[in-house]
Amino acid sequence: MTEKVVVIYSGGMDSFTVLNRALKDGKHVYALSFDYGQKHVKELECAAKVCESLNVPHKIIDITAINQLLAGSSLTDDIDIPEGHYEDDNMKSTVVPNRNMILLSLAVGYAVSVEASQVYYGAHSGDHAIYPDCRPEFVEKMNDVCQIANYEPVEIYSPYLHVSKIDILTDGLNMGLDYSDTWTCYNGREKACGKCGACQERLEAFEKNNAVDPIAYEG
Structure with a gap:
């Protein structure tokens, strides 16, 4: 009997790769996405489209009510999205408590x-510096x-925990994945x-893999 797994699927390139990695691993996948009050839902739209094309059961759960408790993130509050690399200290404003x-x-x-x-x-090493809840510990x-939280043990499995986004993309390209239906940008504009x-x-991940990102960018 095929093993069942739940994949946390944001619609971004990392979770898209994780979703396909689970399928490639022969798992019976249940995809789960969350609307937690982020400034746009473009990732969720991508997630729905991909799951429909792959015939993967998919739920998008509205948990926007939690924003009454979780303040201070530029991803959810009226705070400008910072520009720069994840290694820059100003990126800490994107942490959602x-x-x-x-x-x-x-x-x-x-x-x-x-x-x-x-x-x-889909935690990976590129997130370790800024996001404590993506670190191995x-x-x-x-x-x-x-x-031990339930009668049935559930494993938290992060296949890319110790590698970078570059390596995640490498694995995805080796699987022949098309990243045109993924969204990574923190801004929800047309491009x-x-x-x-x-x-x-x-x-950077596409550049290091000598590949062209299929999505459109401003400028």
């Missing part, structure tokens, strides 16, 4: 309900808790800005 712990907890609950053994999570501790940390890291 406790976001990934909340999303992982909900995904684990969903995994228990559909009898899935794993939750696939956080993922390891969450995995420990999720082994990607090319200046925010998310865009810069994405463009």
Whole structure:
């Protein structure tokens, strides 16, 4: 019987690769996306389109009410999105307090309900400097808790935890993936800005892989 897994799928290039990695691993995938009050839903639209094309069961869950509690992030509040690389200190404004712990907890609950053994999570080394909830120690501790939080143990599985976005894209290109239906930019305009940390890291990944990013950029 094919093993069931839940994939946290934002619609970005990392989670898109994770989704396809799970499928390539032979898993029966349940994709789970969250509307947590981010400034745009372009990623979610991409996620829905991809899951429909792959015939993957997909839920988009509205948890925007949590923004009454989680203030101070440029991704959700009336704060300008910073420009620059993820290594720059100003990128800390993109941290949403406790976001990934909340999303992982909900995904684990969903995994228990559909009898899935794993939750696939797209943390990677490029996020370690700015995002504490993408670091190996956080993922390891969450995995420990999720082994005992229910009668059914659920593993938090991060296939790219110790590699960079460059390596994630390498794996995706080796799988023959088309990244035209992914969205990474923190801004929700018609074209990607090319200046925010998310865009810069994405463009760097394509450059290092000697590949052309299929999405359109401003300028």
